[in-house]
Amino acid sequence: MDSPIENYLKRIHQEIAELKDGKPYSTIPAMANVDPDNFGICLTTVDGYIYEVGDTRDEFSIQSISKPFTYGLALADLGMDAVDEKVDVEPSGDSFNEISLAEGTGRPSNAMINAGALTATSLIKGSGGNGRFKRILNTYSAFAGRQLSVNTDIYESELKHGHRNRALAHLLRSFDIIEDDPTPVIEDYFRQCSVLVNCLDLSVMAATLANSGRNPLTGRQVMEIGPIERVLSVMTTCGMYDDAGAWISTVGMPAKSGVAGGTIAVLPGQVGLAVYSPPLDEHGSSVRGMATSQRLSRDMELHFVRAARTGKSAIRSTYDISASPSGIRRNDEAMDILRHNGHRARVIELNGDLLFAGTESMIRELSSLDQTIEFIILDLRRVDEVADVSLRLLGEARENLVAEGRELVLIDSDGALAATFEDVDREVPTFDTRTAAVEWCEDQLIAAYGDDLYLPSVVKVTDCPALSPLTGADAAALADRMEEREYDDGHVIRRVGQRFGGVFFILSGKISTSVPGPTGDRVRLTTLSAGMTFGELALGSDDRQETTVKAVGGVKVMVLTADAIASLESEDPRLAVELWKALTRDAYTRVDLYLRETAVRVRD
Known part of the structure; x- marks a missing residue:
C-alpha cells in the first residue's frame, strides 16, 4: 500500500516548488552558482525511518x-x-x-548568531590526538551517521570574503571572550560552515537531537541529554534570528537555518525535519524551507503545544489471527481453511497517543504489510488521544486498502474513530472486542476460501463435527437417545457449579461461554455455533460446570442427557466407548483453542 505520508510529502513538494520568491546567497562567490529550483524535503523519525522527496541527496554547505x-x-x-x-x-x-554583544562584558547574546558561534568554536579544544576542527567535524559526522567532508572552494571563498566575521572575532578578542589569537578560530569557523551535507544528512542530525542525542540510524549516543536540552532550548528562542518569534508561533519547533538553503526543525521525541532550497528571504532563511515547515507543522500537528508528549511507536504488538483465534469451535473443514489462510488477517494493537509519531508508526506498519494480508484489524482500545492528523491519514490509508481489495477492521469500543468513516462508500466493520473482530474475519476467510457448507446456520445432529469419527449408523443410534430443546436469546443454559447435565449438540444459533473475572465482571471465553457441542468438559471438573453458558439469539440443541449416557453405557458399551473417544478428540481440539486465546489475553 502506498504510504499516505509519502503521498502527502509529494503533494506539498509539488505545490511549494511553485514558490519563486527569494534569491540564493551571493555574498560568498563560491556559493552563488546554485540552481534555485533545487528543493528537497526529508523527515527522519526517532526510530530511524526516513521519508524523502525531491533533491535530498544534493550536497551543499552546512553554514x-x-x-x-x-x-x-x-x-x-x-x-x-x-x-x-x-x-x-x-x-x-x-x-x-x-554585533549583539553585552555592554561592558562583550558577551554575545547567544550561540546562534555569528558572534556567539565564533565564541563556541573558540571553546573547543584539541583532544585525543585530534585538533579542534577535527573534533568538530567528527561530531557533525556522528550526528549525520556518515563521514562528512569540507568543500575547500567554499572554505577559501569564506576566508577571502568573510571580513565581517573577522572583525567580530577580533572584537571578541578585545573583550577576552576569545582568549587567544582569533585567526585560528576564524579559520576553523569558516571550515565548519563549509562542511558538505545533504538534506538527508540534516534530517538525521535533527532526528538525533530529537532522540535525546542518540543517532537513530547508528544507535550511537552522540551527545548526552544535558547539552541536547540546552541546544534545543536556544534553537527554540534564537535559531531563526530576528524571525524567531514568527517561527515559533507558526511552526513551533526548535530550528536552525543556513544561507546555503538548508533548514532543520526538531520535534523532540518524534522527528527531525530538513528542507533544502537555496532561495532566501530577507532574514537569510530558505523561502521554501519556511513554507514547508509551516505547512507540515499545521497539517501534521507538529507544533510543540500539540505534540507535547514523547513520540513512541503506537504499535503495542502485531500478529495474525492464526496465533490468536476467536475461540469459536469450527467444523474440521473450516478449521483447515483457517489454518491455511489465517495469515491473511492481521491484528495491530495500538496504545498511547495517536499524535504525529504514533500515527506515523501506524501508517508505516499498514503500508509495509504483505499483499497477501486481506484484513487488517486495528485494536484501538488502549489509545488515549487521537489527533486530527491521525484521522486524516487513517482515512486515506483505508481508501488505499480498499483500492487494493483489502479491508480495514476496527476494534473501537469508545468510538474514537467513528467520525472518520461516516461518509465512506461502505461501512467499516467495527467491533467492541477483539474476539468479535477476529470472528468476523474468520467468517470472511472461510466464506472466501471455502463454501457455504463450512459456515452452516443449521446442522443435523448426526453431522456435528464431534461425531464425525463415528459411523453413520452409530451417530443415528446416538441421535435416537437425545432430546430436543430450544432456548431464547439471553437464556442461561448452564451455570457455574451445576452438576454434569449431559452433552449438548447445537443445531442452530449460537451460545457464549464465560467465567467470572478478577474484578467481578464476566470474561467471555468463546462462542459456539451450529454443529458445535458443550457440556462434556464438566466431566473433567469433578462433574461440575466451570463456565456459564448463555444463548445468543434463539438456539436449538439436541441433548444426550446424563441419564441417557448412563443407559448407553449399560446397554451398548461398545457405542459408549466410541462416543467418549469422539468427544475426547473434540475436547482436545477445543482446549487447544482455549490455550491460544488465553495466551493472548494474558499478554493483554
Whole structure:
C-alpha cells in the first residue's frame, strides 16, 4: 500500500516548488552558482525511518546549521556554567551577523548568531590526538551517521570574503571572550560552515537531537541529554534570528537555518525535519524551507503545544489471527481453511497517543504489510488521544486498502474513530472486542476460501463435527437417545457449579461461554455455533460446570442427557466407548483453542 505520508510529502513538494520568491546567497562567490529550483524535503523519525522527496541527496554547505552542534560540543566539553560565562542564552532580536554583544562584558547574546558561534568554536579544544576542527567535524559526522567532508572552494571563498566575521572575532578578542589569537578560530569557523551535507544528512542530525542525542540510524549516543536540552532550548528562542518569534508561533519547533538553503526543525521525541532550497528571504532563511515547515507543522500537528508528549511507536504488538483465534469451535473443514489462510488477517494493537509519531508508526506498519494480508484489524482500545492528523491519514490509508481489495477492521469500543468513516462508500466493520473482530474475519476467510457448507446456520445432529469419527449408523443410534430443546436469546443454559447435565449438540444459533473475572465482571471465553457441542468438559471438573453458558439469539440443541449416557453405557458399551473417544478428540481440539486465546489475553 502506498504510504499516505509519502503521498502527502509529494503533494506539498509539488505545490511549494511553485514558490519563486527569494534569491540564493551571493555574498560568498563560491556559493552563488546554485540552481534555485533545487528543493528537497526529508523527515527522519526517532526510530530511524526516513521519508524523502525531491533533491535530498544534493550536497551543499552546512553554514549556520553548524552552530547548534558546535555549541553542544562546547557544552559537553566544559559544562554549562563555563560556556555561559562566554556566551549568553538570550534572543538578540537582530539578524545573524549583527554585533549583539553585552555592554561592558562583550558577551554575545547567544550561540546562534555569528558572534556567539565564533565564541563556541573558540571553546573547543584539541583532544585525543585530534585538533579542534577535527573534533568538530567528527561530531557533525556522528550526528549525520556518515563521514562528512569540507568543500575547500567554499572554505577559501569564506576566508577571502568573510571580513565581517573577522572583525567580530577580533572584537571578541578585545573583550577576552576569545582568549587567544582569533585567526585560528576564524579559520576553523569558516571550515565548519563549509562542511558538505545533504538534506538527508540534516534530517538525521535533527532526528538525533530529537532522540535525546542518540543517532537513530547508528544507535550511537552522540551527545548526552544535558547539552541536547540546552541546544534545543536556544534553537527554540534564537535559531531563526530576528524571525524567531514568527517561527515559533507558526511552526513551533526548535530550528536552525543556513544561507546555503538548508533548514532543520526538531520535534523532540518524534522527528527531525530538513528542507533544502537555496532561495532566501530577507532574514537569510530558505523561502521554501519556511513554507514547508509551516505547512507540515499545521497539517501534521507538529507544533510543540500539540505534540507535547514523547513520540513512541503506537504499535503495542502485531500478529495474525492464526496465533490468536476467536475461540469459536469450527467444523474440521473450516478449521483447515483457517489454518491455511489465517495469515491473511492481521491484528495491530495500538496504545498511547495517536499524535504525529504514533500515527506515523501506524501508517508505516499498514503500508509495509504483505499483499497477501486481506484484513487488517486495528485494536484501538488502549489509545488515549487521537489527533486530527491521525484521522486524516487513517482515512486515506483505508481508501488505499480498499483500492487494493483489502479491508480495514476496527476494534473501537469508545468510538474514537467513528467520525472518520461516516461518509465512506461502505461501512467499516467495527467491533467492541477483539474476539468479535477476529470472528468476523474468520467468517470472511472461510466464506472466501471455502463454501457455504463450512459456515452452516443449521446442522443435523448426526453431522456435528464431534461425531464425525463415528459411523453413520452409530451417530443415528446416538441421535435416537437425545432430546430436543430450544432456548431464547439471553437464556442461561448452564451455570457455574451445576452438576454434569449431559452433552449438548447445537443445531442452530449460537451460545457464549464465560467465567467470572478478577474484578467481578464476566470474561467471555468463546462462542459456539451450529454443529458445535458443550457440556462434556464438566466431566473433567469433578462433574461440575466451570463456565456459564448463555444463548445468543434463539438456539436449538439436541441433548444426550446424563441419564441417557448412563443407559448407553449399560446397554451398548461398545457405542459408549466410541462416543467418549469422539468427544475426547473434540475436547482436545477445543482446549487447544482455549490455550491460544488465553495466551493472548494474558499478554493483554
